[in-house]
Amino acid sequence: MLRTGRDIETGLPELMVNFVTSSYEPKLLKHLVEKVSAIPEVVSVINNVNSSVGNTSVGEVEYILYGKSTITDTLRGLKFQISANSFFQTNSYQAEVLYKLIEDFSGLKGDGSEIILDLFCGTGTIGLTLARRVKHVYGYEVVPQAISDACRNAELNGIHNATFIQGDLNKIGDDFGNNFPKPDIVISDPNRPGMHTKLIKFLLKLRSPRIVYVSCNPATCARDLDYLCHGMAEKNIQGCYKLKSVQPVDMFPHTPHIECVCLLELS
Ligand SMILES: C[S@@+](CC[C@H](N)C(=O)[O-])C[C@H]1O[C@@H](n2cnc3c(N)ncnc32)[C@H](O)[C@@H]1O
Numbered sequence: 001m002l003r004t005g006r007d008i009e010t011g012l013p014e015l016m017v018n019f020v021t022s023s024y025e026p027k028l029l030k031h032l033v034e035k036v037s038a039i040p041e042v043v044s045v046i047n048n049v050n051s052s053v054g055n056t057s058v059g060e061v062e063y064i065l066y067g068k069s070t071i072t073d074t075l076r077g078l079k080f081q082i083s084a085n086s087f088f089q090t091n092s093y094q095a096e097v098l099y100k101l102i103e104d105f106s107g108l109k110g111d112g113s114e115i116i117l118d119l120f121c122g123t124g125t126i127g128l129t130l131a132r133r134v135k136h137v138y139g140y141e142v143v144p145q146a147i148s149d150a151c152r153n154a155e156l157n158g159i160h161n162a163t164f165i166q167g168d169l170n171k172i173g174d175d176f177g178n179n180f181p182k183p184d185i186v187i188s189d190p191n192r193p194g195m196h197t198k199l200i201k202f203l204l205k206l207r208s209p210r211i212v213y214v215s216c217n218p219a220t221c222a223r224d225l226d227y228l229c230h231g232m233a234e235k236n237i238q239g240c241y242k243l244k245s246v247q248p249v250d251m252f253p254h255t256p257h258i259e260c261v262c263l264l265e266l267s
Pocket residue numbers: 086087088089119120121122123124125126140141142143146167168169170171189190191216
């Protein structure tokens with residue numbers, strides 16, 4: 001897997017090469033590592049070992065074969081360090097467009113009084129790009145490395161009003177809402193399966209005035225929006241949101257995939 005970034009200070013590209021193998025055999029990779037690490041842009045060569053059958057690039061164990069464990073990228077004037085196993089938008093150019101849209105849809109007052117709940121926060125990018133305009137950001141994410149990246153990225157950018165917590169949003173308990181103040185804006189950016197019913201039920205009970213739902217899968221996006229607006233009749237749950245706007249963003253040019261940003265307000 002190849003990842004590219006760009007350092008905000010030097011302006012230079014940074015490249016991470018991540019070999020995903022089924023076992024750890026450093027001798028077999030030695031010559032290849034020597035060749036790729038001679039390329040000036042390559043600052044990190046990683047070996048993720050994943051013994052399971054499947055197409056995931058996340059390893060059970062990670063070895064650094066050359067250079068650093070992270071690469072740096074820049075979004076909306078902030079610097080982000082990204083580990084091999086942390087999610088980061090694949091198209092940094094369009095990510096700027098996406099995050100600007102998320103900010104616009106968030107409708108922030110900008111007076112530093114609001115609380116943001118950033119669900120599926122990855123390395124903290126969305127919350128951190130909004131943090132300077134709000135009182136506090138609370139981010140939740142399942143991948144521990146992404147949470148360490150998010151905390152480090154907050155430090156790196158001098159942002160002290162963001163808290164990132166590792167947790168599985170498919171397994172939230174009834175007490176989930178006790179961990180943060182009631183948010184004014186919820187941003188939810190799940191991966192392709194969308195949100196678990198438990199999380200949807202939680203959001204319907206929480207009744208935050210505004211939800212910005214970001215999705216890379218129109219099918220699960222439509223399902224989750226339907227639940228949030230119309231409820232789940234089979235579970236006797238009522239919806240309480242109104243869909244105000246949907247804006248597609250071409251994050252994956254030359255593919256049939258599309259990202260959507262959706263604004264929901266309490267009805
Ligand atoms: C589409 S990415 C969005 C990341 C981030 N918002 C961004 O813009 O870079 C979805 C994120 O959800 C995380 N995730 C997937 N399943 C999760 C779960 N059950 N609980 C919490 N986070 C999860 C993934 O690790 C990934 O970082």
